[in-house]
Amino acid sequence: xxxxxxxxxxxxxxxxxxxxxxxxxxxxxxxxxxxxxxxxxxxxxxxxxxxxxxxxxxxxxxxxxxxxxxxxxxxxxxxxxxxxxxxxxxxxxxxxxxxxxxxxxxxxxxx
Amino acid sequence: xxxxxxxxxxxxxxxxxxxxxxxxxxxxxxxxxxxxxxxxxxxxxxxxxxxxxxxxxxxxxxxxxxxxxxxxxxxxxxxxxxxxxxxxxxxxxxxxxxxxxxxxxxxxxxxx
Numbered sequence: 302x303x304x305x306x307x308x309x310x311x312x313x314x315x316x317x318x319x320x321x322x323x324x325x326x327x328x329x330x331x332x333x334x335x336x337x338x339x340x341x342x343x344x345x346x347x348x349x350x351x352x353x354x355x356x357x358x359x360x361x362x363x364x365x366x367x368x369x370x371x372x373x374x375x376x377x378x379x380x381x382x383x384x385x386x387x388x389x390x391x392x393x394x395x396x397x398x399x400x401x402x403x404x405x406x407x408x409x410x411x412x
Numbered sequence: 413x414x415x416x417x418x419x420x421x422x423x424x425x426x427x428x429x430x431x432x433x434x435x436x437x438x439x440x441x442x443x444x445x446x447x448x449x450x451x452x453x454x455x456x457x458x459x460x461x462x463x464x465x466x467x468x469x470x471x472x473x474x475x476x477x478x479x480x481x482x483x484x485x486x487x488x489x490x491x492x493x494x495x496x497x498x499x500x501x502x503x504x505x506x507x508x509x510x511x512x513x514x515x516x517x518x519x520x521x522x523x524x
Contacts, residue, residue, distance in 0.1 A: 344416075350511075394510060398460065400455070400457065
């Protein structure tokens, strides 16, 4: 059974710092891995999707890497801003589309 | 373009009552799914559908029914509500399995 762990559970940083959020998963037989953002009381917003054959994916200040063999993914946020404050979730997916979620990392960026 | 629309946004039920949570999408996505989010448990898959007429169980299907008669709609039915089903329910859709998934804003359900 796939299990997903995200470290740290919570993070508070001053504005402008570069951040790394970590995600590990136990079953390396994944189809892809998706990173989401969730604001309080809201749904999930897809940030990046990395196919199992890819090593990384970039969107603006966000960069996600994937090491499938070791069961790890990282989300790098450059030059953090207060608007980045949210909970970040990683979810590896099987080829049937089933997402298995971690507990998330709650990020607070202070002005 | 509404994306993924979930109704209602909030609902309070009594134990034993039944209800249907609605999910509609206008993106012509084949793949639709339902998750529940609980504190300390994260998001867990209830049921999913890879296209009209096809549904399958996820991780926590007991107490829930689904059907997919059209591409656009994927309702989730609670047959006899129990307090353990108090949760936030999210519908997600994707062009197909393995493609980026888009989530609705959720239905917050309390069962007394």
